[in-house]
Amino acid sequence: MEQLKLQVYRANMALPAHGLVTYTWGNVSGIDRASGLMVIKPSGVPYERMRAEDMVVVNERGEVVGGDLRPSSDTPTHLALYRAFPQLGGVVHTHSTHATAWAQAGEAIPAFGTTHADYFSGDIPCTRALTVDEVAQEYELNTGRAIVEALSGREPLHIPGILAYQHGPFNWGSSPDEAVHNAVVLEEVAKMAWISRGINPGLRRIDDHLLAKHFSRKHGAGAYYGQR
Secondary structure, three states, X not given: OHHHHHHHHHHHHHHHHOOOOOOOOEEEEEEEOOOOEEEEOEOOOOHHHOOHHHOEEEOOOOXXXXXXXXXXXXXHHHHHHHHHOOOOOEEEEEOOHHHHHHHHHOOOEOOOOHHHHXXXXXXXXXXXXXXXXXXXXXXXXXXXHHHHHHOOOOOOOOOOEEEEOOOEEEEEEOOHHHHHHHHHHHHHHHHHHXXXXXXXXXXXXXXXXXXXXXXXXXXOOOOOOOOO
């Protein structure tokens, strides 16, 4: 668990390093599947004051079982994703500028080019709006449920990020580091899509065969990008 706390701490510290967060706007978690325990950033602690020992350990019900601080307020969202998708080992939430702008606009990020296709096997979806009752009762848990609903029938590691409507992006991966990597990519493709559509408002999505080629170069049994 100490090793996971260190991994989660380092992943959290990567968020300001990559310009993905302002003040305390963001959090990364990691899960130990053997014990079912999750480690997550403490709520509202500035990054410049945060230490590895400040990471909070919670059980599957969100109860604190390790640490002296309160866990991130987004803990129920993270736990909902881990429950729904056993492939996940890390989850990250930010309010990065361009991805959040798409979320506030309530639009999926279209797959316009090969940079997008290298990481996402299609458009990056935006969840539906939450109802009044869903916001009033168990808001963070219902945010997670809406994400799970939007990903129904999809392989989450093939679409390793989503936009929570009028809120911001969530990303995930097989580890906390991979989740942060995908968050960096999501912010970049969000920015590229915004610029591209500004240059050409009638821009159409990348051709299906080109998207499939670029995604399969990096993912799946036939992947050949990079070193063995």
